[in-house]
Amino acid sequence: METMTGQPEANVSLSAVEVQRIKADFEILEHQVNGTDVVYLDSGATSQKPRCVYEAEQHYYENANAAVHRGAHTLAVEATEIYEEARETVAKFIGARTNELVWTSNATEALNLISYSISNASLGRGGDAAARFRIGPGDEILTTEIEHHANLIPWQELAFRTGATLRYVPVSEDGSLRYDLIDELVTEKTKLVAFTHVSNVLGTITDTQRFVDAARKVGALTVLDGCQSVPHLPVDVKALDVDFMAFSGHKMLGPTGIGALYGREELLNAMPPFLTGGSMITVVDMEHAEFLPSPQRFEAGTQRIAQTHGLATAVSYLQEIGMDRIAQWEEHLGAMLFDGLSQIEGVRVFGPSDARRIGTVPFEVIGVHPHDVGQYLDSRGIAVRVGHHCAQPLHRALGVTATTRASTYLYNTEDDIQALLDALGSVREYFGV
Amino acid sequence: MNELDQLYQQVILDHSKRRIGSPLVENTEGLLHGESHQHNPICGDQIRVRVELNDQDHFESMSWEGDGCSISMASASVLSEMLPEMTKEEFLDKLEIFREMMRSKGTFEPDEEVLEDAAAFVGVSKFPARVKCAMLAWVAAEAAMFGANK
Numbered sequence: 225m226e227t228m229t230g231q232p233e234a235n236v237s238l239s240a241v242e243v244q245r246i247k248a249d250f251e252i253l254e255h256q257v258n259g260t261d262v263v264y265l266d267s268g269a270t271s272q273k274p275r276c277v278y279e280a281e282q283h284y285y286e287n288a289n290a291a292v293h294r295g296a297h298t299l300a301v302e303a304t305e306i307y308e309e310a311r312e313t314v315a316k317f318i319g320a321r322t323n324e325l326v327w328t329s330n331a332t333e334a335l336n337l338i339s340y341s342i343s344n345a346s347l348g349r350g351g352d353a354a355a356r357f358r359i360g361p362g363d364e365i366l367t368t369e370i371e372h373h374a375n376l377i378p379w380q381e382l383a384f385r386t387g388a389t390l391r392y393v394p395v396s397e398d399g400s401l402r403y404d405l406i407d408e409l410v411t412e413k414t415k416l417v418a419f420t421h422v423s424n425v426l427g428t429i430t431d432t433q434r435f436v437d438a439a440r441k442v443g444a445l446t447v448l449d450g451c452q453s454v455p456h457l458p459v460d461v462k463a464l465d466v467d468f469m470a471f472s473g474h475k476m477l478g479p480t481g482i483g484a485l486y487g488r489e490e491l492l493n494a495m496p497p498f499l500t501g502g503s504m505i506t507v508v509d510m511e512h513a514e515f516l517p518s519p520q521r522f523e524a525g526t527q528r529i530a531q532t533h534g535l536a537t538a539v540s541y542l543q544e545i546g547m548d549r550i551a552q553w554e555e556h557l558g559a560m561l562f563d564g565l566s567q568i569e570g571v572r573v574f575g576p577s578d579a580r581r582i583g584t585v586p587f588e589v590i591g592v593h594p595h596d597v598g599q600y601l602d603s604r605g606i607a608v609r610v611g612h613h614c615a616q617p618l619h620r621a622l623g624v625t626a627t628t629r630a631s632t633y634l635y636n637t638e639d640d641i642q643a644l645l646d647a648l649g650s651v652r653e654y655f656g657v
Numbered sequence: 658m659n660e661l662d663q664l665y666q667q668v669i670l671d672h673s674k675r676r677i678g679s680p681l682v683e684n685t686e687g688l689l690h691g692e693s694h695q696h697n698p699i700c701g702d703q704i705r706v707r708v709e710l711n712d713q714d715h716f717e718s719m720s721w722e723g724d725g726c727s728i729s730m731a732s733a734s735v736l737s738e739m740l741p742e743m744t745k746e747e748f749l750d751k752l753e754i755f756r757e758m759m760r761s762k763g764t765f766e767p768d769e770e771v772l773e774d775a776a777a778f779v780g781v782s783k784f785p786a787r788v789k790c791a792m793l794a795w796v797a798a799e800a801a802m803f804g805a806n807k
């Protein structure tokens with residue numbers, strides 16, 4: 225549907241024709257794998273990149289390469305501008321102020337940044353200003369059983385370092401979060417609540433309000449893992465009302481090696497740094513150093529400039545299409561996946577059937593190990609992920625060690641889903657089950 | 658045969674279902690016993706292998722318990738069938754040949770006299786991501802053998 229200005233209407237899903245046009249921007253999707261066009265259903269692991277993203281990186285290296293925030297020559301000024309403009313673009317994309325966005329290598333580093341900054345505060349670094357970050361014996365950190373290891377192990381380690389206790393919101397048999405237990409689990413002892421916006425295994429969208437409300441009541445910090453939401457849904461950190469959010473560029477059409485941490489301005493400016501060194505200080509003598517405010521405080525050392533430019537280009541690409549339209553298309557693909565897989569004999573789908581989800585669905589082919597399923601699909605050019613998807617506790621709760629996961633993005637067509645469903649119809653026969 | 662059929666030869670699919678040597682058996686009095694638990698962290702495959710050797714350094718048995726793909730389970734089954742009566746040296750020689758085959762990217766021409774059913778795994782060497790699966794039981798048996806005592 226087109227409006228009078230020729231612009232597609234904001235609240236309408238992408239059309240099949242548009243998706244074909246989008247797909248043409250992704251060189252790699254024209255590749256042949258095992259004699260057929262590749263059907264890429266592993267965007268949950270990493271997304272493919274449109275031409276404009278790596279061309280932007282190339283353009284940067286050809287025209288503006290220099291170190292940022294150091295030196296007065298023209299190239300350094302241009303590089304700094306590109307770097308800071310990228311920050312502005314990405315910050316706006318998630319509804320944050322520019323100085324509330326800290327560059328990191330990926331979500332894993334962003335989550336570790338919070339974990340280690342809190343440790344440092346707990347050792348007394350940051351003085352009185354950082355008092356609210358201190359945790360210790362008797363305090364609790366709350367996470368959930370569906371987390372990616374990146375949003376679990378940094379909190380386990382923080383608990384070990386500080387003597388705090390780690391607790392978690394468990395899942396029901398079908399993998400849905402036990403929201404009914406949140407009020408019981410969040411108490412005056414709770415200092416931090418870390419949870420994912422979208423499960424990277426189940427594709428289900430978390431009711432974040434439940435966590436935020438409970439945390440606010442007791443003054444606990446909230447940390448949202450936005451790895452699987454920022455690429456696929458419209459995300460506004462102010463509307464979500466979380467204190468921190470981590471995400472990775474490579475899952476949202478951007479380059480590898482770049483991710484970000486959002487933090488409320490007043491929190492970031494009070495928090496002691498994690499990595500220290502060049503580019504994050506004001507005055508240094510042989511005994512101590514004064515630190516810059518956020519975001520520079522958290523960006524020690526020479527930064528990833530081409531990558532930030534690539535990520536900002538990816539974000540502009542997504543914005544031009546419209547996140548709400550992408551989300552609708554993927555909701556459609558997700559439903560097609562979930563329903564289609566559920567109807568295949570000998571295929572068992574994991575996850576609640578009534579939940580809102582993105583285009584990510586895990587399943588098992590009964591009697592065939594996921595590794596073998598993945599291999600069979602690969603022989604037909606279909607790329608899916610097999611294994612525990614960095615979420616062993618969730619798999620244990622589901623009663624399996626591994627699953628096969630199909631995950632979509634804006635460039636996936638209905639034909640891609642159909643190709644998967646068709647191929648799965650013959651897997652058990654091939655393996656003699 | 659296409660590459661997938663070379664990978665999943667009938668011998669392999671059969672062994673993955675028969676699972677010779679599984680489950681684990683209790684230790685026999687008077688023999689040397691060794692056990693090893695190996696993991697493939699990439700896919701979560703795991704296997705526990707028990708071997709028994711006599712005083713002349715001959716294998717008496719291999720038994721195992723595991724969870725994994727058809728390649729790793731079939732490999733354990735094949736090895737359990739091969740191992741009895743082999744000497745330590747014979748096993749280490751075959752392990753070296755098997756390893757060389759796995760590294761060959763499909764160019765190795767296995768001698769079925771030497772490798773028996775394990776020759777069927779030659780197709781795996783064309784799939785680098787699956788070599789670990791085929792090696793898992795062999796590596797476990799080797800570790801179990803070196804750790805064996807009374």
Ligand SMILES: Cc1ncc(COP(=O)(O)O)c(C=O)c1O
Pocket residue numbers: 268269330331332333372374375420422423424449451452472483614
């Ligand atoms: C939900 C979730 N959290 C965290 C991560 C970690 O992201 P990265 O490996 O880019 O740091 C991932 C990616 O696999 C993820 O899906």
